Amino acid sequence: MVWRPLLWIALIRFAIPTLSTLLIPVGYTADELYYLACADHLAWGYVDHPPFSVAVLRGVHFLLGDSLLAVRLLPNLCESLALLVTAALARELGGAGRAQLLSALTMAAAPMALAIGFPYSMNPIEHLLWPLAALILARLQNGADPRLWLVLGVLLGIALLNKVSTLWLGLGLAVGLVASPARVWLGTRWPWLASAIVGAMFAPHLIWQVANDWPTLEFVRNNATGRESFDAAVVMQSPWAFVASQLLVMGPLAAPLWLAGLVHLLRSPELRAHRVLGWTFAVVFGCLALSGRGTIYYLVGVFPIVFAAGGVAVERFAVGRRARRLLAAVAIALVFQGVLVLPFSLPVVDADRYLGIARSARELLGADPEAASLPPFYPWMLGAPELTEAVGQAAASLSESERRRAGVLATTFGEAGALDHFGPAAGLPPVIGTHNSFWLWGTRGLDGGVLIVVAAPDSPILEHFERVELVGRVGCPHCEPRLRDRGIYICRRSKRPLPELWLLLKDFV
Numbered sequence: 001m002v003w004r005p006l007l008w009i010a011l012i013r014f015a016i017p018t019l020s021t022l023l024i025p026v027g028y029t030a031d032e033l034y035y036l037a038c039a040d041h042l043a044w045g046y047v048d049h050p051p052f053s054v055a056v057l058r059g060v061h062f063l064l065g066d067s068l069l070a071v072r073l074l075p076n077l078c079e080s081l082a083l084l085v086t087a088a089l090a091r092e093l094g095g096a097g098r099a100q101l102l103s104a105l106t107m108a109a110a111p112m113a114l115a116i117g118f119p120y121s122m123n124p125i126e127h128l129l130w131p132l133a134a135l136i137l138a139r140l141q142n143g144a145d146p147r148l149w150l151v152l153g154v155l156l157g158i159a160l161l162n163k164v165s166t167l168w169l170g171l172g173l174a175v176g177l178v179a180s181p182a183r184v185w186l187g188t189r190w191p192w193l194a195s196a197i198v199g200a201m202f203a204p205h206l207i208w209q210v211a212n213d214w215p216t217l218e219f220v221r222n223n224a225t226g227r228e229s230f231d232a233a234v235v236m237q238s239p240w241a242f243v244a245s246q247l248l249v250m251g252p253l254a255a256p257l258w259l260a261g262l263v264h265l266l267r268s269p270e271l272r273a274h275r276v277l278g279w280t281f282a283v284v285f286g287c288l289a290l291s292g293r294g295t296i297y298y299l300v301g302v303f304p305i306v307f308a309a310g311g312v313a314v315e316r317f318a319v320g321r322r323a324r325r326l327l328a329a330v331a332i333a334l335v336f337q338g339v340l341v342l343p344f345s346l347p348v349v350d351a352d353r354y355l356g357i358a359r360s361a362r363e364l365l366g367a368d369p370e371a372a373s374l375p376p377f378y379p380w381m382l383g384a385p386e387l388t389e390a391v392g393q394a395a396a397s398l399s400e401s402e403r404r405r406a407g408v409l410a411t412t413f414g415e416a417g418a419l420d421h422f423g424p425a426a427g428l429p430p431v432i433g434t435h436n437s438f439w440l441w442g443t444r445g446l447d448g449g450v451l452i453v454v455a456a457p458d459s460p461i462l463e464h465f466e467r468v469e470l471v472g473r474v475g476c477p478h479c480e481p482r483l484r485d486r487g488i489y490i491c492r493r494s495k496r497p498l499p500e501l502w503l504l505l506k507d508f509v
Contacts, residue, residue, distance in 0.1 A: 030414025261310030
């Protein structure tokens, strides 16, 4: 019975990042600390994301607390369920046991899904909701009750309230409905009712946007005009670079399978009824590739469509003993790929031990051992305790009268989130921030007389105070370079009242 090995794959997929969280001494990501701060300010929107993922985290916090394990249980669960949904989609496309197992293995071993699927964010939720939407559409194409369109509407509404990138999926579905035999649905009321449900669910967020002067549009506009220094390894400005990135980050060994799946969806007579899904994937892929701002992880949620179809295509080909051996070899290769990329996707040892192993490996290969570096997820999860300690030392240096009126100002949401989360236990003054939603939450009644400011040495914020004293830096050898560059400043007497100055400090990027 195929469900048993599928459950084992899902359980292993869940256990690996969970054990990593329990056993490896790393901390929250900057995004997780920001989400925790957002969960203390429930609203219908935030500068850089809609409200659903924050509301879910608030529920997790209420039920399980805010420990690192509690925060990461849900994303790990979402990613594990996503591979089961991928297998179910393969079944709807006509795949038997081998197709289901192969598609689930492909999803489980995808490097990018591993890398961004274990910390809390909008992304793991999206990785589950998008394949569920595809599964519902596949069932509708297989003759399910048309009222399932209403469920699809609710699901897409939740997905849009989770992440605005669901608009790409909606565009793909719309084009797919027009361009495929599924267009017959457009002559019924069901897709239109589903669209109305999506609009009604998203309306409160739009009202929040209007009430707050469209902060997300400003955020998107600032990013589009290059105000943020994007890492070239994350954002692909060239369409060909974006295509190459997807071949790599979703697993090089998986590329032939999902490419075959896309062709099978678009060309095979057997899957004519499901051509809408092939068009959906192609449109989302094409739009992101041509946008010039395609981030390499944006497509993870739509890949289950072609993983499932690829499993079906390989199963159709794998008839006879030799072909079945080939299918087994593909499955073994996917498992090998997953094991191979694991140390580059999530922590399996602490940072010092990783560097030690990397240096030894480079020395063995005749390369410069000092050129060894950490995978990017390590620096993003390190430094919060050191930052809190440095700010605490600055606060302790203040006189009693200054400490009573002081506050802490951070210039990035990760730093503000870290200080907001760890600050109360360390006895820090109230924390405010100029970055994204922290700016919306205002000055917390501070007057700007005394602020402990965490900022880069050339930050223009420092120019707004009459006295600026550098009192410390963050001592964290492995954390993000920008955090290591931060100075801890005691700033006294803002040149204008802080609420007035606040209007000049807004930083939506």
